[in-house]
Amino acid sequence: MKMTQKIDTNEVELCKSNKIFFTNYISTAKNKEIIFILKKLGKLPSNFEGTSLLKELALSDNKAIKLEAIKNLAKLSNIDLLSFFIDVVKNENNSEVRREATSAIGRIRSEETIPQLEKLLSDYDPNVILQAIRGLLVFKKNENIKKKLLSFKNHPNEIIQQVINTEFEETLIKKSKTDHTSSPEILHNTVVNGDVLEVLKYVSDESIHLTFTSPPYYNARDYSIYKSYDEYLQFLEKVFKEVHRITKEGRFFILNTSPIIIPRVGRSYSSKRYPIPYDLHPLLIKMGWEFIDDIVWAKPEASAKNRVSGFNQHRKPLAYKPNCTTESVMVYRKRTTKLIDWNIKQYDDEIVEKSKVLGDFETSNLWKIDPVFDKVHSAVFPKQLCDNIVRYYSFIGDLVFDPFGGSGTLGKSALSHQRLFFTTEKNHEYFERIQENIKKNFLEENKYQFYTLEEFKNKGNK
Numbered sequence: 092m093k094m095t096q097k098i099d100t101n102e103v104e105l106c107k108s109n110k111i112f113f114t115n116y117i118s119t120a121k122n123k124e125i126i127f128i129l130k131k132l133g134k135l136p137s138n139f140e141g142t143s144l145l146k147e148l149a150l151s152d153n154k155a156i157k158l159e160a161i162k163n164l165a166k167l168s169n170i171d172l173l174s175f176f177i178d179v180v181k182n183e184n185n186s187e188v189r190r191e192a193t194s195a196i197g198r199i200r201s202e203e204t205i206p207q208l209e210k211l212l213s214d215y216d217p218n219v220i221l222q223a224i225r226g227l228l229v230f231k232k233n234e235n236i237k238k239k240l241l242s243f244k245n246h247p248n249e250i251i252q253q254v255i256n257t258e259f260e261e262t263l264i265k266k267s268k269t270d271h272t273s274s275p276e277i278l279h280n281t282v283v284n285g286d287v288l289e290v291l292k293y294v295s296d297e298s299i300h301l302t303f304t305s306p307p308y309y310n311a312r313d314y315s316i317y318k319s320y321d322e323y324l325q326f327l328e329k330v331f332k333e334v335h336r337i338t339k340e341g342r343f344f345i346l347n348t349s350p351i352i353i354p355r356v357g358r359s360y361s362s363k364r365y366p367i368p369y370d371l372h373p374l375l376i377k378m379g380w381e382f383i384d385d386i387v388w389a390k391p392e393a394s395a396k397n398r399v400s401g402f403n404q405h406r407k408p409l410a411y412k413p414n415c416t417t418e419s420v421m422v423y424r425k426r427t428t429k430l431i432d433w434n435i436k437q438y439d440d441e442i443v444e445k446s447k448v449l450g451d452f453e454t455s456n457l458w459k460i461d462p463v464f465d466k467v468h469s470a471v472f473p474k475q476l477c478d479n480i481v482r483y484y485s486f487i488g489d490l491v492f493d494p495f496g497g498s499g500t501l502g503k504s505a506l507s508h509q510r511l512f513f514t515t516e517k518n519h520e521y522f523e524r525i526q527e528n529i530k531k532n533f534l535e536e537n538k539y540q541f542y543t544l545e546e547f548k549n550k551g552n553k
């Protein structure tokens with residue numbers, strides 16, 4: 092009996108060159124062995140005689156055999172197989188098999204396949220449409236085909252949109268105008284005391300490399316009073332749209348929030364919990380941020396507000412309320428067709444080398460970091476959290492931004508990792524706290540710029 096592992100290269104070669112050997116081999120082999128040999132066939136010779144056997148296998152009851160047989164038939168790029176592939180797409184129900192057969196039609200690379208591929212553009216399965224698009228992209232210089240493909244730029248399926256955007260980038264996407272690694276000097280190690288929305292009016296497009304922020308918590312602290320939750324979300328939406336505008340192509344925006352609780356107004360009312368991260372997420376996606384990761388910042392339970400003690404006493408279902416020990420650190424990237432590699436390649440090798448994240452790093456998305464307390468500000472980032480973000484998501488010399496500066500923790504972290512920082516803070520007392528924190532921690536020779544809104548306006552970045 093042939094054992095899967097024992098199929099030797101000679102047998103593979105014989106299957107490719109000798110139709111009778113191939114047929115005999117398949118007729119006695121078990122499904123597992125057939126799949127194995129089909130995977131091993133590799134490049135098929137021009138005089139390959141096993142086409143009809145592969146066609147039979149492509150109609151087998153076993154899905155994996157079908158798939159492997161179609162993949163091998165596709166390697167032949169044979170126009171005579173066109174009607175066979177069309178029949179597979181028509182008669183099969185399995186999405187993977189239909190997708191593979193459509194891909195096989197594309198691989199024929201003959202103009203004769205164009206009408207068939209065009210028909211498949213109206214298939215019900217986006218996977219089939221994608222393969223039909225890939226097949227037609229071979230002919231994208233043909234104006235009619237280009238027009239047809241471009242009509243898919245707003246297709247409801249996001250992967251189809253992405254493929255069209257990538258392929259027709261010059262036609263569709265606004266190109267970055269600025270140099271990727273540099274940033275405007277006026278923003279270097281700059282703190283502006285003012286409302287972020289006012290300040291950003293004077294910051295030009297694509298100025299910054301990374302934003303990490305913790306926005307005001309809806310009506311949970313004195314510094315953040317809004318008329319309604321809707322007004323609060325609308326305010327943050329405006330701010331994050333501006334952050335999107337001033338962020339460089341393909342760079343990151345990292346948002347720290349958590350659901351908050353507004354205590355009940357009296358014994359006959361209940362407290363209300365607001366799911367801030369979940370409400371912000373769809374707004375961020377809509378404005379052009381791509382979701383990358385959800386990191387969880389976990390704090391020791393002792394540091395959390397005690398919500399569980401009532402339940403601990405009565406143990407009645409429905410009234411369960413856990414202590415909340417985590418916050419979300421949501422990672423987004425400015426949507427682009429460019430890969431991360433493109434961003435990295437914008438930097439000199441020396442900068443990439445020096446920016447490498449050496450030593451320990453967080454290997455999972457659960458980051459256990461103790462909270463810290465500041466004598467002036469009631470809700471500050473632990474520096475460790477900022478250090479992780481700065482090291483993992485920026486290069487030396489990059490400009491790192493926090494629209495809600497607070498006590499300036501991100502600035503401190505940026506400076507200690509040879510990055511530049513820019514921050515805005517509305518409250519004058521906190522603005523002074525940032526100055527104190529920055530000056531106390533870093534040598535005067537690093538030039539800092541502390542401006543009022545008026546001064547910043549007059550300096551003019553835009």
Ligand SMILES: C[S@@+](CC[C@H](N)C(=O)[O-])C[C@H]1O[C@@H](n2cnc3c(N)ncnc32)[C@H](O)[C@@H]1O
Nearest residue numbers: 286287314471472495497498499500516517518
């Ligand atoms: C959660 S705190 C940020 C704390 C900061 N991450 C730190 O480590 O110190 C949010 C800050 O946003 C500021 N803020 C609120 N609304 C603002 C606005 N419209 N423009 C600028 N800053 C604002 C508040 O004064 C507060 O200091």
